[in-house]
Amino acid sequence: MRILKARSRHLDGVMDIENASFPDPWSRAAFEDYLDTPDGELLILGEGEAVAGFAVYHVSFEDAELYNLAVGKDFRRRGFGRALLDAVLTRAKERGAERMFLEVRRSNAPAIALYRAAGFAVCGVRRNYYALPTEDALLMDITL
Ligand SMILES: CC(C)(COP(=O)(O)OP(=O)(O)OC[C@H]1O[C@@H](n2cnc3c(N)ncnc32)[C@H](O)[C@@H]1OP(=O)(O)O)[C@@H](O)C(=O)NCCC(=O)NCCS
Secondary structure, X not given: OEEEEOOHHHHHHHHHHHHHHOOOOOOHHHHHOOOOOOOEEEEEEXXXXXXXXXXXXXXXXXXXXXXXXXXOHHHOOOOHHHHHHHHHHHXXXXXXXXXXXXXXXXOOHHHHHHHHHHOOEEEEEEEEEEOOOOEEXXXXXXXX
């Protein structure tokens, strides 16, 4: 398994994980936008066409944002989420970002534990930010 920039052949695997992971999944078109943009990347962790996890981030001058991160259900708790997150942090910093933000559902204990373990801290709350079900987002950030 290795982490690399996604190609269109990876999108089926990315969509399978996305649809299985979130009640309000991104569309395929939303991921396609990150295959070839100067402002961010869709990274996958996988082998050949198989995808075990993915991450999407965006950089705007000194601020970066983690837009999406998920690991396939059969591959969780093996360090893959942390590996993807570390790759995102490194690559965003290489692009000149000084800080990274993310939003996470208040009830998403696994993701919050992952982000805290990587050094993120809660810096705000967005009330009723999510739908299906309606829920607050915690805003977290880290200095790169
Ligand atoms: C959040 C997610 C990406 C974590 O991926 P993962 O590959 O299982 O995470 P890792 O194995 O790298 O875990 C790294 C650390 O995160 C924390 N963690 C991960 N899953 C956890 C869980 N279920 N419960 C508690 N802590 C957890 C632990 O600190 C863990 O370190 P440890 O295994 O040494 O205890 C995965 O659970 C997932 O895809 N969830 C659904 C999608 C999602 O919620 N994405 C985040 C949206 S903001």
